[in-house]
Amino acid sequence: MTQHFSYESILKASQAANWKIEDILDGKSLDFSRPFLPEALARTNGLAMLSPKERLILNQIRGCGYLYTFGLVEEFILPFVVDHARPALHGDDNRTRALLQFAGEEAKHIHLFKRFYQTFIEGFGTPCGMIGPADQVSAAILAHDPLGIGMVTLHIEWMTQKHYTESVRDDHDMDPLFKSLLSNHWAEEMQHAMLDTMIVEELAAAGGPDGVERGFADFMKIATMLDGALMQQVELDLASMEAATGRILSAEDKEAVRRVQQQAIRYTYLGSGLTHPQFLAIMDRIRPGSRAELSGLAPAFS
Ligand SMILES: [Fe+2]
Ligand SMILES: [Fe+2]
Structure with a gap:
């Protein structure tokens, strides 16, 4: 089932892509006169009830939340990958090294995003509330079926690819x-998307049809849980914006911003993954009919 990717070639690619935090962060600073998040994900430019400066501030709050949220989900991806690697550490050497490299990179990304958050808050000037704490969110997700966690991770890894190629790469x-x-x-996430595809295929093959159904049910449960957390993040972002701008929005304006931002954050973390062709193809291969089922959910997160 894993004929498309090999641990050996992914390991080579990950070694070629590898970077150090110090090389990309040390001596650099954030430019708070610019937006941070591409408009396709932020959806702040159309908020006519906000001034240009207020829209920029909301965009930067969303940017801070974007990397914070990646750090948050990587807190559960790291132990998930380590747990998957551990029972066969003395088997295929390429597999062991590729999975440990995957885990090591997620540990590095968690560290990078924590350092970014500190730098952001120092430069931004007012606090920005974030969902969490990370260890509790991680424990809640890890209580689910491993295949369900693998499917959520698969969704996140392919979603990251889409954000970069469709919205970030050509944004100047x-x-x-x-x-x-x-x-x-x-x-580095490019290799994670391939490795997690292999993890999901291994877990699906081991679990058989009943295991796949259990995994899919838990994938849906975790996605629902994440959606609830994202709605909390929208409220925190609104409060951060009011604190940073000093402007208390009218109930009507606040509701209008809330509606747009709820859809924006849903698209960012759920809709963009649910429409990713690779994610849908893998899910449909493991569990025939998933493509149609998941595609049917996507409009609510568009
Ligand atoms: Fe990552
Ligand atoms: Fe990753």
Whole structure:
């Protein structure tokens, strides 16, 4: 089932793409006169009830949340990959090294995003509330079926590819440091998307049809849980924007911003993955009918 990718070639690609945090962060600073997140994900430009400066501030809050949220989900991806690697550490050497490299890169990304968050808050000037804490979110997700967790991870890894190629790569307005973080992250995530495809295929083959159904049910449960957390993040972002701008929005304006931002954040973390052709193809191969089922959900997260 894993004929498309090999551990050996992915290991080689990950070694070629590997970078150090110090090389991309040290001595660099964020430019707060520029947007951080591409408009396709931020959806702040159309908010006519906000001034241009307020829209920029909301975009930067969303950018901060974007990398914070990646760090948050990587807190569960790291132990998930380690747990998957551990029972066969003395088997295929390429497999062991590729999976440990995957885990090591996620540990590095968690570290990078924590350092980014500190740098952001120092430069931004007012606090930005974020969902969490990460260890509790991670424990709640890891309580689910491993195949379900693998499917969620698969969704996240392919979604990252889509964000970069469709929205980030050709955006020349965004802050250069923020763009470089996304570009470096993408370069390593490419291998994660392939490795997680292999993990999901291995777990699906081991679990058989009943195991696949259990995994899919838990994938849906985790996605619903994440959606609830994202709706909390929208409320935190609204509060951060009011604190940063000093403007308290009218109930009507706040509701209008909330509606747009709820859809924006749903598209960012759920809709963009649910429409990814690779994600749908893999899910449909493992569990025939998944493509139609998942595609039917996508409009609610568009
Ligand atoms: Fe990552
Ligand atoms: Fe990853």
